[in-house]
Amino acid sequence: MAHDDDSQALEGAYQPSPGLSVAVTDPVENPGLPAHRERMTDKDPRAMKTAVRTVYTLFYISLAGSIWAVAAYMLFPIESGALIDVRYNNLFIGLGIGLALLALGLGAIHWSKAVMSDKEFIEPRHATRGKESTREAAIKAFADANEESGFGRRTMIRNSLIAAVVASIVPGVTLFRGLAPFNSEDDPTAGDPVALLSHTMWKGGMRLARDPDGTPIRAADVTLGSAMHVIPEPLTEVSHHDGYLEEKAKAIVLLMRLLPEQLKEDEDRKGWSYDGIVAYSKVCTHVGCPVALYEQQTHHLLCPCHQSQFDVTEHAKVIFGPAARPLPQLPIAVDDEGYLVAQSDFHEPVGPSFWERH
Template identity: 45%
Template structure:
């Protein structure tokens, strides 16, 4: 290619893609009608005030609507906190969007590229531009708007800070993770129905989500919800010949194995079972465990096998636990022995 061809190509490119420049500024209604601008200013201020009221309501909900130890109480407390915090946050967000679309300057500006090091003259020019932009947006002329946004932004962090501060000095007894309500003789029941499980009813390939059998009246207590979260189990029946030789002796019954559903990575529920490979997958980060080989990790970020629940059958043929899990459930934590 000759220099002439190169120059010709550059000219063709320049002709084909001309610089569009800055589009002509089209004034909005709020730019030309002071009454419209005033209405939007009041609307935005109202949204910020609603956000502030949502923050105050969330603080009231945190202290007044406390869980009373029942499922309904926990649900009511969670809903009250969630709704009031959502009002507080969405009030700020919607107000900010409305402010940007109706009152802030919407003019387009261009600036040619230059070296990153700016001269003193350029820095002074930028400061002047910022000042002019603020004047163009009319911020100084809207004290009600400034006051409402300051109120909303000042109060919103309390929705996070107050619960965090009030939790200092709470229950940090991590030894609770070492044990669950499983124990010798506790029967296995289907989750959530609570129906007991007979070993004879499970065929090879069967998978069941399992919880400890407790009296029906206890299932509505806050204590039961906490304990259930630690004690959830996945029960699988394999062909006994598929179990590896190093499988824990005495922990299974006729090919039926039970493992904690709580992933040892970050605690997600592990419940995706692949019958052909006997692999159990965690949907959060794809940690994969081999059920036929003591739930050892075969893929993913988890570092430890799933804890196993030793099981047997009682005189009536129902599956029962022989003991608690063979090790603490869930992710690793400090003071853990292994």
């Protein structure tokens, strides 16, 4: 087999198969770095001053956006209950936060592109680490970075950046105020979430009605294996401007019918059901999602948000998932006309268990 002169040099390291020729070319030369092209801000001091002013102006705009978001939270309080305040609250807080983050990002980008040093350099890799010389080199690298970025010298940029970054966090912290209970002289329970969720519209003798049309439910109409979404009958007469959604959110119930012998009832709760018909709060005891998925073969209720499962045959106890306690049961009975009615309100707070933590 014939080989050229260059391939002869490779015979010690690589032996080609018979009939295979090898062509070796010269290695590609390193072209090096392209010629450095100066920016306008590098050539013209006035352009550099303009760029610096633009950067810290953007940072101050970001600061103003953060302050406006906090002010909008106070000017349009959602606690007022007015729909227009809720809309303006969301609109102006969102605009303030959006402006703050946009200006902060634009300022940082313009700073890096127009003000910071853009000279190319090569940083050789080495195997040493942990030595005193390495530590000194690291300190020098930080010092060089500070010098090139101008962070230490350009005080207006530095101070405006720090102010904008700190202020950008404030709107988010302010919004947590909405999670705190607020007191009201007219309603002593307004500042106590436990008290608010301990009582609903349900009262003794109040009929169970279909959601949303408000039709009263006869016990004879509840078929075996069925599940009905239920609200208090008087709730259908409440205007949507009179706290309808708040009352409905607490009082929603899921009504199901099983064979009476399938129920495993405690002695003190045997009178809470009627002929295999049971009613449980739809509000999940994990974070308050609506528990509305009923599997009639296993008699399990499923919360679609985080997959908590409750056993309807045994007082809706938790059998899977993050929920901490069973769904509250609504005691029910039948009135003289055969309609299902509540015996009383729930005997425990509805909704997430964390409301009960003091």
